Amino acid sequence: MSPKRTVATWTTAVLAAAALAGCADSQRDDDGGGEGGGSEDAGTFIFGAAGAPEMFDPYYATDGETFRITRQMFEGLLGIEPGSAEVVPELATEWTPNDEGTEWTFTLRDDVTFHDGEPFDAEAVCYNFERMFDQNEAGRTAGEYWGYVMGAYADDPENSLYQSCEATDEFEAVVSISRPTSGFPTMLTLESLSMQSPKAMEDGDANGIAAEGEGFSFPEYADNPVGTGPFVFGAYDEANGEITLERNDDYWGEAAKTSELVFRVIPDESTRRQELEAGSINGYDLPNPVDWAGLEDEGNSVEVRDPFNILYLGLNPEANPQLKDLKVRQAIYHALNRDQLVQTQLPEGAAVATQFMPDTVSGYNTSLEPFPYDPDEAKRLLAEAGAEGMTLEFAYPTEVSRPYMPDPEKIYEALRTDLEAVGIKVKVATASWNGGYLDNVSGEPGKYDAYILGWTGDYDAAYNFIGTFFGNLKDNDFGTDVMPWGKQLADDLQAADAIVDDDERAAAFEEINAQIMEEYLPGLPISHSPPALVVGPGVDGVIPSPLTAEEFDTVTVGGE
Structure with missing residues (x-):
């Protein structure tokens, strides 16, 4: 591997990231939550989910139905531009490698707090990395995404891509990896690697996962997660299959357009369509392809994603x-x-x-x-x-x-x-x-x-x-x-x-x-297959994602 080639390749990526950072800052700060951009009651967006969530700690999650919910509450160091697969700044504004591509310096936003009021800073970043790295046996089995992208955990450091994290300044963290890889730092866009409140994880015994039968039992924190995103966790009515998220009016960026986001678990696709037609929900994912034309004829919008x-x-x-x-x-x-x-x-x-x-x-x-x-x-x-x-x-x-x-x-x-x-x-x-x-x-x-x-x-x-x-x-x-x-x-x-x-x-x-x-x-x-999602009349602002990673903070209901 040529060091000169390495530097050229990564320098291009870093310059692009810096340009994107300015764009992202500009977009996020317009009409931000701190400026009253979402303080009024803007209604509720109700989405029909195809399955129940595993729990709400994204680190242990493995399925799309859980991530659909956690995505609204959590953010990573890097994000994905809505409607594409392009990497953009999120909680980090810049990221630069050393010449070998084994040490990455992340410059962090300095205006972010977790939902519990705790500051987001470099110490919090390193706490998250060390928490993800150091898992008990059940956690190593359940935390599949870390295993996929990092290869191993603290009990097997020689086979781990992740090596260490150091807070070199209040808003600067240096992450060391064992080898260069095309996946780093892009993998930090994964929902499972989102940033979570260290205090909330400590108070809720976040790593207290245990094997139970063919699955796992999760600690208290998994039912009370704390991130930095535009929505905060409200409640989970498991008996009725309904998860409620509330707008984060202290969000660092532009506040969500609706004051409440509800996920209603409706496993049967035909029932989801009936609920949409009845006005009981405002949208759902994966409408049956044979129904697309009929749904459009009824005044709904079928948003088709590119196959990925x-x-x-x-x-x-x-x-x-x-x-x-x-x-x-x-x-x-x-x-x-x-x-x-x-x-x-x-x-x-x-x-x-x-x-x-x-x-x-x-x-x-x-x-x-x-x-x-x-x-x-x-x-x-x-x-x-x-x-x-x-x-x-x-x-x-x-x-x-x-x-x-x-x-x-x-x-x-x-x-x-x-x-x-x-x-x-x-x-x-x-x-x-x-x-x-x-x-x-x-x-x-x-x-x-x-x-x-x-x-x-x-x-x-x-x-x-x-x-x-x-x-x-x-x-x-x-x-x-x-x-x-x-x-x-x-x-x-x-x-x-x-x-x-x-x-x-x-x-x-x-x-x-x-x-x-x-x-x-x-x-x-x-x-x-090109999957679709459908929303009812009066719903605007849905940006279909080829990664099926829609963020609902841009959605308005009923013309609000």
């Missing part, structure tokens, strides 16, 4: 050793009529996947063709592998819609029909999204032979897709640790991620994508 996701069929060789055979995995892939699935189950604009990332991400391999639908070849491969009549315990989630699978049961039925058509016996398994499904998929080993799941990118980087899936050999949902090529794949991904030059890094990821699809096939990419 992947739906896949996960295969678990630890649960079913027959899946260790490449011929068996290829046979299953040949059995799936993905063109038909895309045409009948997904919205206009959806596409059959050729790899585990969308084509907008650098590192996408344009030479890869869709794996062909060929039932006869599937049968031949099964016979050759001695797997004729094999049984798969195949699972799908209930009580949820996701950007990449608007109706999980219908997608499951289509795939099940294809598998049975080539002689595979399917044993159905199911669980609710946050009531066991995610835990059953990501257990050690996972509970199911095969399952449908997906991923919406957190930020625009190849490693955020395929690195998340296969870069951590010890902890991934595909059981690659039992495969002879699993370690090589993980090592190759980490080596590619450490390449500083953009073009060289993209070429390395293109090659890895080809290997994954042609030599390894650890799972089966199905499709990419």
Whole structure:
């Protein structure tokens, strides 16, 4: 790696960040909360959520329904420009690396307080990093996002990307990492790495997480979170599935346009539409694609996001050793009529996947063709592998819609029909999204032979897709640790991620994508889908995000 090249690459990023900082400051400070920008009663925005939250501490959260709520209350050092995947300043105004890219200096805003009145400063930043780094055994399992991006915790510092944080001034923090990576500091836009009040975490025993059955029990703090964002936590009526957030009138930036934000849990999509039509909610996510035209005809606004996701069929060789055979995995892939699935189950604009990332991400391999639908070849491969009549315990989630699978049961039925058509016996398994499904998929080993799941990118980087899936050999949902090529794949991904030059890094990821699809096939990419959300008449200010990371502080209701 050339130091000169390293400096040039990162200097460009830093100069861009500084320019963005001025823009962000200008936008945030206009009509700020301190100037009475949101002191009047501006109504309530009620959003129909597809699933219940796990809890409200973003560090331990793993699913979109929880992040949809915590995103309104918490902020990170870096943020994402609404409506894009572009990194912009948030609680940090500038970030600059040393020549090696292993030490990053963050200049912080000096006008921010947490919801409990405690100051946001460099000491708070370092407290947050050390809290995330130093977790008990249950916390290390639950805090999946830290594990994905940082690799390890305080009990294994040699394998951790994060090394230390030092408050070098009241509003200056220096974070040291073990190696250069394309993901840092962009990963600091992740909801899980948001800044939280040190005092509130201490008072609420925030790290007092414990294993409980197949899941976890969370401490008091997880029900009373404290961030810096435009909304503060109000209440959670779990019996009625309703979460209430209140406007933060002391917010450092422009105050939220509504005085209250309510999330009403309505698992069934058709019921969400009925509630919208009745005026009981003002919007909901993931309307059924067949309803888009009808919703528009009724005066609603359907906001379609650009696709930035992947739906896949996960295969678990630890649960079913027959899946260790490449011929068996290829046979299953040949059995799936993905063109038909895309045409009948997904919205206009959806596409059959050729790899585990969308084509907008650098590192996408344009030479890869869709794996062909060929039932006869599937049968031949099964016979050759001695797997004729094999049984798969195949699972799908209930009580949820996701950007990449608007109706999980219908997608499951289509795939099940294809598998049975080539002689595979399917044993159905199911669980609710946050009531066991995610835990059953990501257990050690996972509970199911095969399952449908997906991923919406957190930020625009190849490693955020395929690195998340296969870069951590010890902890991934595909059981690659039992495969002879699993370690090589993980090592190759980490080596590619450490390449500083953009073009060289993209070429390395293109090659890895080809290997994954042609030599390894650890799972089966199905499709990419442009998800939508819908809001009712009189609702303005919603900015659809390709990351499905909408912030609702800009929303107005009823013309307010």
